[in-house]
Amino acid sequence: MDGRVSHTEKDGWDWHMRVLDRPTARYHYKYADPRQEVSIGYKLEKREIVVIDTESGEVIAREVGYNRYGSWVQSSGSDSLAVTWCNAGSGQGPPREHLPLAAIKAIGVK
Numbered sequence: 632m633d634g635r636v637s638h639t640e641k642d643g644w645d646w647h648m649r650v651l652d653r654p655t656a657r658y659h660y661k662y663a664d665p666r667q668e669v670s671i672g673y674k675l676e677k678r679e680i681v682v683i684d685t686e687s688g689e690v691i692a693r694e695v696g697y698n699r700y701g702s703w704v705q706s707s708g709s710d711s712l713a714v715t716w717c718n719a720g721s722g723q724g725p726p727r728e729h730l731p732l733a734a735i736k737a738i739g740v741k
Contacts (some may be wrong), residue, residue: 635658660731661684663693674700692734 638655639648663679671677675697682692727733 654685657685658691658731658735659685668698671697676700680730682731692730693731694730 634653636651636654637648638651639646643649644697653702660680660682663681668676668678678696681690683689684691
């Protein structure tokens with residue numbers, strides 16, 4: 632990838648797309664690792680998504696989750712799911728919004 636991004640805007644009923652040489656937004660919402668999901672053990676993967684303030688370089692929010700892949704016996708049944716998703720800290724406290732909404736609110740939004 633060369634770093635270019637597509638930028639789409641709506642003007643009335645018309646949509647306009649431009650290709651920019653680099654992202655111009657202040658906040659970036661992206662995977663912490665370009666591979667997206669990183670193996671951390673046997674049939675276990677970690678995914679980490681971050682919101683970065685490009686002006687300060689600071690990570691202002693982070694969401695971590697894990698995938699656990701079952702054995703071939705577990706995945707061979709027709710009613711079983713071969714993958715189990717776990718969000719870090721799930722079940723602890725009240726439900727919350729996911730990124731980026733949990734970290735950034737638009738001006739004028741309550």
